[in-house]
Amino acid sequence: MSLESYVKSSKKSDKSGKKTSELSNIKDESSISEDDFLLLSVSYDGQNSKAVANLYDQKNIRKHYDNSGHLPYLISNLTIDEIQNNYPKVRKHEGFEKFENVQLENLIVDKQIEMTKVIAKDPLSIGGRVNSIREVLRNNSWEDKIRYHNCYIYDKGLIPGLFYNEVNGNLVKKEFQIPEDLKKQITGLFSAESEDFKKTLPHILELFFTPIPRIERLALDIEVEAPENRIPDPNEAKQQVICISFAATDGFKKVLLLEREGIEEGEKIEGFNVEIQKFKEEKELLEEIFKIMENYAVVLTFNGDNFDLKYLYNRANKEFKIKKSEIPIFLGREIALLRNGIHVDLYKFFHNRAIQLSAFSNKYRSVSLDDVSQALLNSQKIKLDKFISDLSYNEIAYYCFRDSELTLGLTQFNNNLVMDLIILLMRISKLSMEDVTRQGISSWLQNLFYFEHRQRGYLIPNPEYILSIKGEAKSTAMIKGKKYMGAIVIEPTPGVFFNVVVLDFASLYPSVIQRNNLSYETINCPHKECKENRLPNTKYWVCTRKTGLSALIIGLLKELRVKWFKLKAKDKSLSPEERNMYNVIQFALKVIVNAAYGVFGFANFPLYCPPVADATTAGGRFAIEQTIKKAKELNVEVLYGDTDSVFLYNPTKEQIENLIKWSQKELEIELDVEKTFRWVALSDRKKNYLGVYPNGAVDIKGLTGKKSNTPQFLQKMFFDMINMLSDVEKKEDIKPAKEKIKKLVKSALTKLKKKSYTLEDLAFRVVLTRTLDKYKKTTPQHVKAAKQLQNSTDMKIQAGDVIFFVKTRTSDGVKPIQLARLTDIDTKKYKQAIESTFDQVLDALGISFEELTGIRTLDFFMN
DNA sequence: GCGGACTGCTTACCT
């Protein structure tokens, strides 16, 4: 279940009286006092040449400049003398400050090493220019690609998303007390764990037992004059800004308009009562925008990095020559940041695949404000029937304001879920709010691991170094082009099976990582005696002397999630608000923990270590293989399974308990009953099944009828069929259901022949994953349709667009619905689509489509 | 010139 749907349902289901909160401080802001400041980000102030912490003082940003003289640096394996003699350019570098000796632990060789810290006056002297010190030192340079603001966070042990006080000019972390009994309960759960584990636990607990404050924020959206409806170029910013809207959490709402010749006031729009202010001069409009932005610590946009803020900056700077220092925005290459605030571009956040997939279960297909709002808020942008430039004042204000309202809404729904999630992810990853909302999950894990390295005095290894010692993966993948073997999918036994119990391993890969002590330094470690400690089913051994850092951290986060937060999220004795909070926490943990395996197999991850990923999936295969074997021994039939699950046919309670106990004892991995089906329909296709729960609810996996590109008329038919099947309680019920399905299909075929479906109903909807010119090898149908559209209309077609097309008897075989007519439709193709979609389910029921309809393929359309 | 067998490409899905 997705994060969002869980929260929604728990809200609905519980209106009972509140219990006294066991964990009063987690959502309770009363424990926060005026001088507690939330750390939102750390940045580098180039003018003062200092790191600066951006704190949220419950209203605005408060800057705290470094007062310790901390400077950027890199680490060299050479001694100071060696550097002086062999690389004299280092000392002569204009940004060079000084050398220092340091001792760091190189985990890969498991030794303390004397190294040299090369300290510079500014970050660019370390790296980023052609003659930076890291370029001079070349292969003798380490830790030289770390962004300085992150380096500062590691060295000071700062945790973004936690509270700090200013004590005698220093930043001091505010400690929130975890209630004693709670602390005891939790630590009690882990009494059997290692010393390393226990030592780290309190630091992790702190992240989740510190209140999450409400953060006031302002959403904005601009409109720009657009001749012929062309999207204006934000780099040039040639057209005037004609409208801007604001919506903030404190209730502030406003629209600013530029007065233009020939624009009418327009009719007042009912229900739209937002204050509108008109400006005669665009420059004044811009200045007012900047003034309002400065009132808020956090500014939200949807695509502000690449459009709104970039446009405002360039317009102010290039057209009106407003000085850089008077514009509250500064531009990076692909980002727009604020001088005195935090800019969160929600487009980037919702684009993050971990967020898109896990949090919102792929509910929005393209990352547009319209799609995301539709999916999460059930609200949409205002539909226009004219060009932006032709709208009346009232119309454009209304249109523009809705965008700000939606943008703000995306952070507010379900009790500020998105905002809470962002704060939790900051705490776990140690990334600033700006970074965590813009960067992918590999950056989150990179930063988390780097932080831990520094905190423990470990050298952060160069990626090439890890690869040169540990090498590539040793297994062979099933799929061409992949680097190593992945999971096992059990060949399904086709048919309908009553009373099926599905068992699955709780967090299989993280459990393997923890149990097998997997980490880049522990796999194939340098110790002689460890070489005997082979991992089953692999060509690797693993360290027996030390706990691997990733095994420790991932294990800890996983254990905490499974043994505490997940249980609390389901605990009916807690208030819905508390459960929501626990659920957001367990979810944030899930995202991080589940991605931990994947990043080790991701070539751009700086701790990339294919053997770790390889050994992880091998451990997973070992677990499921042993489980199948054990099930056979217990005389239970395994019908199907995928990666971490087994479908058991009609098992007894005892058999289930046996398996679970066996797994705990022999594999040391938790096996749980995930779900029980009244019946399951399996075909011979893997990753495809239909299961009906005892209450009639249906679980559909992989079937074409459910896929998002299937035409709507067919999706609807498919779900009608599912409804008929969900009534089936016993074998005898299948026959009448079959009769109903027969009627359903016949009426659809008739409708198809009579052409009474609309083009919308018939459209296949496929995402264009790249721009049109990038399809070189083949031209798929949706690309053909998109090309037609581009050639005969003025539509701009971009990567990420969903193309609606129908199958036709024309030469291309397809037409975009904008250009098609019902008479073009190739009915035969649609009949085939119905047939194959239905076959996936009917196969399992032992019914053939032809038998069902009683018609041979062609006959129906022949007369 | 055309169709069947085949491979590869592309998208959407599962875990």
Next chain:
DNA sequence: ACAGGTAAGCAGTCCGCG
């Protein structure tokens, strides 16, 4: 740009075929 495994449909290629 976290991973690999699978299904489906189509595009493109090769081969055989008087």
